[in-house]
Amino acid sequence: MTRFALRLCTHLPHRTAPTPVTSVTTIIDLEQVTLPALWSLRSHLQEASALATANYPETLSTIAVVNSPSFFPTVWNWIKPWFDEGTRRKVHVLGKDPGPTLRTLIDPKDLPKPYGGELEWTFEDEPALDEEAKALIGEMPKGPALFEDGEVRRPTPPSLETTDVVPSKS
Template sequence: MSIEPTSTIRVDVLAGHLGHLTESQKTAFATFQENLAKAQLYSPPQGQDEGGIISRPSHDEPTLLVALYEVMCRFVLPLCTYLPHRTAPTPISSVTTIIDLEQVTITSLWNWRRHLQEASTLATANYPETLSTIVVVNSPSFFPTAWSWIKPWFDEGTRNKVYVLGKDPGPTLRTLIDSRDLPKPYGGELDWKYEDEPFLDDAATEAIGSMPKGPAVFIDGKVEQAPSGSTSR
């Protein structure tokens, strides 16, 4: 009896995503970008500087906003759903966002207006109902005035999800977030600050080991990242 040799098929789990497109997909995407640029809905990247380094996009680039939402929807929310949680087996499909304005000036807030407007438009059009609550903490005295400028950019449903708190947000935040998961600066027990890497508890560490670097998705209890040099078939 002869045994046929087995073959290994390499599958790119990120096929169809930027950086993992086929030639026909690249052509279609380039045409799409050109059409957006003609409609003044997209600014092409500036290419390379004199040293040959690719210019980094600014924080205002809509591409970065899309990347953040994609990480949330394809990695963070599936991981949180997989981990033990009080509402299991109901999937976790929305997030609570804390916005800390402690170091913000009225000038910087005004300069962020385009970013905030783009974020609101993007979320409403493409990621509806992923936002559970927005909590603004350490709000300065001028924030009520600034909020009156910003409010029209958000639909009524989003505005109703915004809590504006002062210098002692702990009591309200603890009604929204478990104290052990709330960072100490905001009245919780978690020893974590903004500059730190994501904190993984025992269950999360067992599931993924450590936070992946680069594009990744969480599927069926596993982190999926495209191996270097892989192709889709």
């Protein structure tokens, strides 16, 4: 995210230019989630929260939880203590019609239709690139990639470490 997506977004025309794009808005759709499924993910969610806080502390702009089941507010109250106060303020638990709120957070042209926007996109699709991004990078690269100096680059693999061979005593 920090080595490709945020750098690409900064390079493209954006309303806050020349300020770099440094944070993201995430939509978490819980429409098909059951309580047992959510409960089974609790340690994963806690670990993900700890990793994000430790390694990407300022990249989160907003989390919008949409289509949350009726039990979710109770679960959210249980897991809130895992997050610091600053992060808790960035989480918005939205109902079954999240569009009005999401359209204040995300430009409707960039918001998928199921969430009240205009974008033809589903979760199974590749990222939807706008015309400026397509002109710059063509299509979304597969696998690890960096965006540096206006170009897509592949990361350099770490050098293989060599060990000194100690001659055997015969």
